Amino acid sequence: MGRGDLTNAEWDRLESFLPRGGARGGRWSDHRRVINGVLYRVRTGVQWRDLPERFGPWETVYKRHRRWSADGTWQMLLSKGQAAEDAAGHIDREVSVDSTAVRAHQHAADARKAPPAAAAQKGVHARTNQVDPVLRKLTLRLEEVVRSANAPGRSRGGFTTKIHLAADGRCRPLTVLLTPGHYGDGPQLQPVLEQVSVPRSGVGRPRSRPDHVLADKAYTSRENRRYLRRRGISHTIPERLDQRRHRRNRGSQGGRPTGFDRERYKKRNTVERAIxxxxxxxxxxxxxEKRAYTYPGTVTVAALIIWLRT
Structure with a gap:
């Protein structure tokens, strides 16, 4: 067993969750060896072709990771692990939310500035820029949609991807959401919390409502607070100075001050450690990774290992 491979105890916990059959009714290659190959690549960041020979053919490891990222197998394994921890009562449901930016390697950035269809339209609006500004706006919107579909976005740090994460009180990621790097944090609070779903080991709906939510000033919009109140979720989110000043200037029409527990807010460092x-x-x-479905699979594998080893 190499450094970073699954231990016997970790393999015993994971083995019962793995799919049995292979593609087209065939048999999978040795699950443990292939998963250890995926872990080695996720841990070290080497190219797939440079995987050590003890993991078998690199094509097998790469295709298994790509397939399980696309069909949701990695996410299923993560959910199974969370369900086992929830059944044992080991999940702290005081959830913290935050994000982090990840720099995209040059191999992850598409060499083409636009897809063939968008490139053709780009040539059209280049000739009719002065005549049809609406076509130019639609073309730029199409390019933005294509870039969003592949997740890297251009920000101050170049091509980046932003990982939005909700973590439990024990610094373990409950859910992960990827957006282009230039997306703001506040609008992603609702999508992140909507993805929190810990299945129950027995009968019942998945646990999707945290007991409490901690977040920083980036999430302090009125829309987010209304969303949390509507779901009956207590929260500790500080108010920005400009919002406080605007509320005071409006007098009685500005509403009541938002509640804020300083002692409880100190626990928000759990999400920093979870990131x-x-x-x-x-x-x-x-x-x-260039494709939008492969990199989330890589992040999910890292989250799965964190749950197995915590």
């Missing part, structure tokens, strides 16, 4: 854990995997700290 540092997956970024300890080099294939997570730097995005090497």
């Amino acid at each position: 540092n854990r997956p970024k300890g995997f080099r294939a997570v700290a730097t995005r090497y």
Whole structure:
């Protein structure tokens, strides 16, 4: 067993969740060896072709990771692990939300500035720029949609991807959401919390409502607070100075001050530590994958290992 491979105890916990059949009714290659190959690549960030021979053919490891990222197998394994922890009562449901930016490697950035269809339209509006500004706006919107579909976005740090994460009180990621790097944090609070779903080991709906939510000033919009109140979720989110000043200037029409528990807010450092854990995997700290479905699978593998080893 190499450094970073699954231990016998971790394999015993994971083996019962793995799919039995292979593609087209065939048999999978040795699950443990292939998963150890995926872990090695996620931990070190090497190219797939440079995997050591003890993991078998690199094509097998790469195709298994790509397939399980696309069909949701990695996410299923993570949900199974969370359900087992929830059944044992080991999940602290005081959830913290935050995000981190990840620099995209040059291999993850598409060499083409636009897809063929958008490139053709780009040539059209280049000739009719002065005549049809609406076509120019539609073309730019199409290019933005294509860039969003592949997740890297251009920000101050170049091509980046932003990882939005909700963590439990024990610094373990409950859910992960990826957006282009230039997306703001506040509008992503609702999508992140909507993805929190811990299945029950027995009968019943998945647990999707945290007991309490902690977040920083980036999430302090009125819309987010209304959303949390509507779901009956207590929260500790500080108010920005400009919002406080605007509320005071409106007098009685500005509403009551938002409640804020300073002592409870000190626990928000759990999400900072939870973010540092997956970024300890080099294939997570730097995005090497180009496709939008492969990199989330890589982040999910890192989250799965964190749950197995915590």
